[in-house]
Amino acid sequence: MPEGDILRRAARSLDTALAGRRLVRAELRWPSAAGVDLVGLTVVRTVPYGKHLFTRFDDGRSLHTHLRMEGSWRLVRTGTAEARAASPWVRAVLGTPEWTAVGHRLGMLDVVRTEDEHTLVGHLGPDVLADDFPTHGLAVALGNVADRAEVPIAEVLLDQRVCAGIGTLYAAESLYARRLWPWTPAGEVRDVPSLLMTARRLMERSVAAPTPTATGDGPRGLTSWVHDRAGRPCLRCGTAIVRGVARTPPMERPIFYCPRCQVGR
Numbered sequence: 001m002p003e004g005d006i007l008r009r010a011a012r013s014l015d016t017a018l019a020g021r022r023l024v025r026a027e028l029r030w031p032s033a034a035g036v037d038l039v040g041l042t043v044v045r046t047v048p049y050g051k052h053l054f055t056r057f058d059d060g061r062s063l064h065t066h067l068r069m070e071g072s073w074r075l076v077r078t079g080t081a082e083a084r085a086a087s088p089w090v091r092a093v094l095g096t097p098e099w100t101a102v103g104h105r106l107g108m109l110d111v112v113r114t115e116d117e118h119t120l121v122g123h124l125g126p127d128v129l130a131d132d133f134p135t136h137g138l139a140v141a142l143g144n145v146a147d148r149a150e151v152p153i154a155e156v157l158l159d160q161r162v163c164a165g166i167g168t169l170y171a172a173e174s175l176y177a178r179r180l181w182p183w184t185p186a187g188e189v190r191d192v193p194s195l196l197m198t199a200r201r202l203m204e205r206s207v208a209a210p211t212p213t214a215t216g217d218g219p220r221g222l223t224s225w226v227h228d229r230a231g232r233p234c235l236r237c238g239t240a241i242v243r244g245v246a247r248t249p250p251m252e253r254p255i256f257y258c259p260r261c262q263v264g265r
């Protein structure tokens with residue numbers, strides 16, 4: 001599932017291709033946006049917030065998209081076969097004379113006034129990758145964590161209302177880095193600021209990693225210590241990594257951890 005770093009990379013790719021350019025094609029294959037016409041508008045920029053993207057236009061509107069589990073924005077050269085975007089999974093097409101951005105399997109799509117963007121993300125905690133997170137968002141996030149003292153720390157990290165942008169990969173990797181057992185009640189975690197800043201640093205590394213292709217694919221500049229490594233030896237102690245489950249069905253999510261390096265009470 002795309003986490004905040006992937007959304008930032010997607011925004012960067014979309015800006016490279018679309019920012020400052022006029023749309024010659026715009027298709028929103030989404031029932032509630034069927035009548036919306038964006039052709040002729042100039043794209044201002046795409047702004048990420050947590051796992052959400054807002055592509056802003058020069059008429060004061062924004063296209064809000066969310067990648068959910070499998071969504072992606074791909075950039076292809078206008079005029080190529082891919083730019084026809086014939087797949088039934090395509091939900092949005094934004095085209096300039098040079099580039100066409102194709103949104104596949106998007107999980108949400110709305111067109112809103114730019115000044116109303118906050119109504120779609122107002123329930124979320126501060127974006128862990130925002131520039132002002134260390135000086136402003138962190139304190140807000142710490143308050144949100146404190147409100148959930150009984151909740152396992154892994155579930156608190158995954159809760160977008162606490163802090164937006166962290167998913168299963170960065171929850172697992174930052175808990176491992178801080179040697180925290182994922183089911184430690186949040187109120188018993190001694191250094192929550194360091195935990196949140198560790199998640200931010202790992203994600204920043206991914207954002208900074210070069211994007212080798214225009215589609216935004218490529219390595220995230222991250223060594224996975226535990227995520228997706230169930231049964232394989234811990235790179236620190238050799239113990240087999242375990243795949244745990246955070247939250248309850250149908251909202252359960254995998255959390256990978258080392259049962260030796262990350263001990264509970």
Ligand SMILES: [Zn+2]
Binds near residue numbers: 236258259262
């Ligand atoms: Zn270990």
